[in-house]
Amino acid sequence: MKKENRTLTRAEMQVMNILWSMGKAADVHEVVERYDEPRPAYTTVSTYMKILTTKGFVDFKKGTGKQYLYFPLVSRAEYTSRVMRDVRDSFFDGSATSLLRFFVENEHIDENELRELLELVNRQPE
Numbered sequence: 001m002k003k004e005n006r007t008l009t010r011a012e013m014q015v016m017n018i019l020w021s022m023g024k025a026a027d028v029h030e031v032v033e034r035y036d037e038p039r040p041a042y043t044t045v046s047t048y049m050k051i052l053t054t055k056g057f058v059d060f061k062k063g064t065g066k067q068y069l070y071f072p073l074v075s076r077a078e079y080t081s082r083v084m085r086d087v088r089d090s091f092f093d094g095s096a097t098s099l100l101r102f103f104v105e106n107e108h109i110d111e112n113e114l115r116e117l118l119e120l121v122n123r124q125p126e
Contacts, residue, residue, distance in 0.1 A: 006082065008057065015048045016057060020076045025061060025069035 018034045052058035060068045092098035
């Protein structure tokens with residue numbers, strides 16, 4: 001995947017979320033049906049599929065007739081990991097501690113979430 005195309009736009013992310021949630025190759029009509037109202041036009045989603053294919057996030061196989069079935073080449077976990085690594089490196093000088101400190105100090109994390117974070121930290125091998 002090309003370096004300049006490592007991230008998804010909001011609209012591309014919507015398409016990827018739909019593909020990831022479907023768990024199978026899908027045609028453009030099936031993807032459009034998964035959108036909330038008002039749904040985008042078929043041609044709009046088709047354009048996003050072409051962009052995602054060019055960027056290396058999606059590939060396709062021939063279906064029946066003129067139909068193409070699209071499927072993700074990158075899992076949600078892989079993409080999330082890549083984006084979070086980029087955020088850590090770009091905004092926090094590569095420090096996971098600084099990244100977590102930012103969220104603890106600037107986000108409204110309730111007591112249960114803090115307890116869960118502490119449990120995760122305590123379970124990490126030394």
